[in-house]
Amino acid sequence: VALKGVWTASGTGASHVTATITAAVGDVIHVVGGNGGGTAGVTVGAPTSTLAGAVVHNLQSNTAASNCAGGAWSIDGFTGGTGTVTVPQSSSTEDMSFLVIQESSATAATAVRSAKSTGSSRTASYTPSQAGSRIIYAVYDWSQGTLVAETPTSSTHNTSTPGPQAVPFTYSPLGLYSAWEDTLDAQASTGATTYGITGTGTGPYTIFVVEIQQTGAAAIPPILVMPPRRP
Amino acid sequence: VTVVQNIPNTRLIGQQTFNFTNTAQAWNNATLVIDRTINGGLNSLTTADTLTLSVDRSTDGGTTWRPVAAITCIGGVLVTKGVTLASETLGVGVGNVGDGFRVTAVPSTPVRVAGTFTYE
Numbered sequence: 001v002a003l004k005g006v007w008t009a010s011g012t013g014a015s016h017v018t019a020t021i022t023a024a025v026g027d028v029i030h031v032v033g034g035n036g037g038g039t040a041g042v043t044v045g046a047p048t049s050t051l052a053g054a055v056v057h058n059l060q061s062n063t064a065a066s067n068c069a070g071g072a073w074s075i076d077g078f079t080g081g082t083g084t085v086t087v088p089q090s091s092s093t094e095d096m097s098f099l100v101i102q103e104s105s106a107t108a109a110t111a112v113r114s115a116k117s118t119g120s121s122r123t124a125s126y127t128p129s130q131a132g133s134r135i136i137y138a139v140y141d142w143s144q145g146t147l148v149a150e151t152p153t154s155s156t157h158n159t160s161t162p163g164p165q166a167v168p169f170t171y172s173p174l175g176l177y178s179a180w181e182d183t184l185d186a187q188a189s190t191g192a193t194t195y196g197i198t199g200t201g202t203g204p205y206t207i208f209v210v211e212i213q214q215t216g217a218a219a220i221p222p223i224l225v226m227p228p229r230r231p
Numbered sequence: 232v233t234v235v236q237n238i239p240n241t242r243l244i245g246q247q248t249f250n251f252t253n254t255a256q257a258w259n260n261a262t263l264v265i266d267r268t269i270n271g272g273l274n275s276l277t278t279a280d281t282l283t284l285s286v287d288r289s290t291d292g293g294t295t296w297r298p299v300a301a302i303t304c305i306g307g308v309l310v311t312k313g314v315t316l317a318s319e320t321l322g323v324g325v326g327n328v329g330d331g332f333r334v335t336a337v338p339s340t341p342v343r344v345a346g347t348f349t350y351e
Contacts (some may be wrong), residue, residue, distance in 0.1 A: 047336040060260070060322060064316040111259050112326030119319035120273075120309055121302035125285070143311040181320050202278065204316050209300070 002104045003134075003185065007085075010097035010171045010179075018100050022230075023051045023078040028106045033087045033098030034070030034140040034209050036177040043090045044070050044098075051083035059109055060116040060208050068140035068177050069094075069116050076108040097171040099181035101136060106212050113211040119204055123151065123196030126209040132186045137195040139162040145201025147150040150180050151227040152193065186214070208219040233351050238334070240269060241344040244284075244311045251348055253292065258325040258350045265319045265336055267302070271343035273319070281339045286323050289331040290348070296333060299323045306342070318346075327349060348350025 004027065009016035023029070024155045042056075042064045046056050054075050061071035075085065087098045117124045128135065139150075150170075172178040178196055195209050236251050254261075263286060267273040273282060285301035300323050309316040325333075336344055 003278070014275075039236070058259075059324070066311070066316075110324065110326065112324035114324050116260075116322040117300075117301065117302045117320060120305040120316060121319065123303060124321070125298070125301035127298045127300070154295035194301075198324055202311070202316075203313060 001102065004104055005074060005102040007100040008098065012093055012095050013194030014092040015086050015219045016096065016098060017084050017086040017206040019036060020082050020084060021051065022082045023102065023103060024104065025080055027078050027102060027104050028108045029075040029085060030083065030101045030109060030136055030210060030212060031087060031098060032136055032138040032181055032210065033096060034068045034138060034179055034206060035089050035096035037068040037142055038094055038176065039170050040065050041196065042069050042094055044096060045090065046086040047073055047075065047085050047087045049075055049083055049085045052081045053077040053079035057108055057110065059111050059114040059210055061120060062148045062206050067204040070140055070206050070208060072208040072210045089228040091123055095173045095176050097179045097181065099138065099169050101183050103212065105214055109210045109212050111190045112188060115209045116149055117207045120199065120202050120207055121200065123194045124207040124209050125192050125194045126211065127192040128211050130213055133197065134183060134185055136180065136183045136210045136212065138181040138208045139207040141201060142204050143201060144172060144176065144178045145203065146199050148197040148199030148201065150182055151196060152197050157179045233278060233349060234281065236348045238346045238348060239345060242271065243336055243338045246335060246337045250293065252324055252330045254350055255328065255333040255343045257328055260303045260322045261325050261332055262320055262322040262349045263346065263350050265344055265346040267319060268317050268341060269343055269345050273304060273306050273342060274308050276340060276342055277285050278305055278307040280306035282306065282342055283337040284321060286321060287333045287335065290327065290329060291332060293331055293340045
């Protein structure tokens with residue numbers, strides 16, 4: 001799995017959009033997003049894209065019910081060219097964030113290679129279906145609890161050249177909720193790994209874990225974190 | 232058609248496994264929901280107590296099992312923004328006709344569980 005780009009965005013509004021993306025045939029884009037879940041029933045909707053040929057696949061989602069709303073999606077089918085990815089939410093006053101990952105040499109994630117949990121668990125264990133997969137995981141804390149760290153850290157669960165990499169994105173609007181959104185490159189084994197956060201908080205947490213299988217060996221270039229562009 | 236399978240009200244003294252029949256079609260998700268509020272349930276414990284819930288998948292009728300996902304729930308009455316946490320959920324993808332699942336619960340101290348495992 002070769003990482004080509006990473007985009008993040010956060011704040012209130014009916015939607016957030018990435019900067020311009022150049023997608024080649026065979027590229028795959030993965031999205032995780034969540035919001036504060038301040039009102040029961042609010043959602044983070046499936047993303048849309050202006051990239052030619054884009055086909056969006058729903059992986060996991062959660063409608064707010066005294067917890068954070070959110071979801072995970074994959075997008076493939078690109079025929080080349082430039083465009084953007086937009087992630088909407090059902091309430092423009094909710095505070096939301098997203099992490100968008102663009103890859104080549106990857107297979108679009110499917111629901112069967114993903115997991116979701118809601119409740120008091122600070123982590124969700126997941127077993128990748130193959131070695132070398134990329135994992136995206138996101139944790140949304142409705143209580144905005146105590147200071148915590150993400151787990152696993154890049155130094156213990158990434159083996160690719162040129163070195164361990166991860167893209168932790170944290171967001172914690174005061175008094176609303178906290179979000180941690182990460183991607184970890186090639187998994188070292190096919191054993192179960194616990195993804196999430198450490199600490200003593202009790203949430204409730206909304207967690208998404210998505211496995212992205214590689215379709216061929218590829219070096220992972222340096223990660224470029226690009227600024228978000230508001231709609 | 233959504234299929235709901237019940238996890239009967241059960242007092243766990245140690246590890247216990249609940250098995251479920253194979254799926255009849257390729258669903259999108261299977262979701263485990265555990266009720267925290269039953270008498271003797273998670274809400275009756277302390278925050279130092281835990282209950283680990285794991286989901287395994289079998290594609291050969293239960294001969295071999297592969298771990299899919301797991302969570303570690305915290306005991307006690309957990310109140311956030313004035314709302315008491317009432318349930319725990321764990322969802323996993325279901326890809327193929329015939330996939331079977333089992334749920335294994337491991338409590339740190341005796342506790343009751345009850346809930347559902349739903350194919351959606």
